[in-house]
Amino acid sequence: SYVLTQPPSVSVAPGQTARITCGGNNIGSKSVHWYQQKPGQAPVLVVYDDSDRPSGIPERFSGSNSGNTATLTISRVEAGDEADYYCQVWDSSSDRLGVVFGGGTKLTVL
Amino acid sequence: EVQLVESGGGLVQPGRSLRLSCAASGFTFDDYAMHWVRQAPGKGLEWVSGISWNSGSIGYADSVKGRFTISRDNAKNSLYLQMNSLRAEDTALYYCAKKDNAFDIWGQGTMVTVSS
Numbered sequence: 001s002y003v004l005t006q007p008p009s010v011s012v013a014p015g016q017t018a019r020i021t022c023g024g025n026n027i028g029s030k031s032v033h034w035y036q037q038k039p040g041q042a043p044v045l046v047v048y049d050d051s052d053r054p055s056g057i058p059e060r061f062s063g064s065n066s067g068n069t070a071t072l073t074i075s076r077v078e079a080g081d082e083a084d085y086y087c088q089v090w091d092s093s094s095d096r097l098g099v100v101f102g103g104g105t106k107l108t109v110l
Numbered sequence: 111e112v113q114l115v116e117s118g119g120g121l122v123q124p125g126r127s128l129r130l131s132c133a134a135s136g137f138t139f140d141d142y143a144m145h146w147v148r149q150a151p152g153k154g155l156e157w158v159s160g161i162s163w164n165s166g167s168i169g170y171a172d173s174v175k176g177r178f179t180i181s182r183d184n185a186k187n188s189l190y191l192q193m194n195s196l197r198a199e200d201t202a203l204y205y206c207a208k209k210d211n212a213f214d215i216w217g218q219g220t221m222v223t224v225s226s
Contacts, residue, residue: 016124033212035155042205043155047118048212086155088212098169099145099157 002091011108012077020105022070022087030089031071032070034063037104038083046085047072074107082109112136112215113190114206119220122196128192130220132189132206140164140184146191149203149219159191160209174200196224 005023012018022032032050035043045054047063050070060075074081084104091098118130132144145160157168159180168180179192189206201224207213 002213031211035213037155043213044216045212045214052211054214068127085155088155097145099160101147101155101157104154 001022001098002089003098004087004089004100006085006087006102006105009106009108011110012074013110014077014079015076018074018077018081018107020072020074020085020107022072022102023063023068024070024089025068027068027070027089028066030065032063032065033088034061034072035086035088036081036083037086043086057062077109079109082107112208114208114215114217115186116204116206116217116220119204119222121223121225123226124197124224126196127192127194128196128222130191130193130204130206130222132191132217134187134189136207137208137215139187143167144182144189144208145209145213146180146189147205147207147213147216148200148222149205150199153202157202161189193222196222198224200224 001004034047036046037043046061050065051063062073064071086104087102091100113135115133122128143162146158148158161168161180177195181190190203203219203221206217208215
């Protein structure tokens, strides 16, 4: 089955830019979605279809996807962005509604 | 307000069964596929199962195939997960999620603990 690889942790100072990667074989051919999960809360969609933002998500959150790597970029990082982030794709190798999540990346704001 | 509310979790012995429910409101339920996603304590998200709007297409993770059954009742705006032959490794917070382009709406989850 398809595998998504994320770094376990990323650290960034407030005001700087955080980049969280999601690696997969030819992931550029898939649509990638990103979720933010804060402790004790349900996940929240922050980027869908590689680079689109749901309403209510700040423009500081952006995404890109090419080749074997998708990237979630958080500009002007704030303390409130500290959370776990997960990438997700639809597993087209599965015959029915397969879903794959990355292992998650913990973003620490220093 | 768009909302998903899960229920039915609890403490259950290994080998026993449990049925989870997810009540949807604030959107046209039968327009969307629905999914279950779980999260073991301290671990990441794991997809469990999904069902299309008309129940015509269904999928399961390999870890639950043959033991779990997903279903929906569009008349009741409800999603279900029948979990049989439960194992300790099924212990997790179970979320239901609405699928649009992605999982745009999540419930708050219901906790399932499998232990003797």
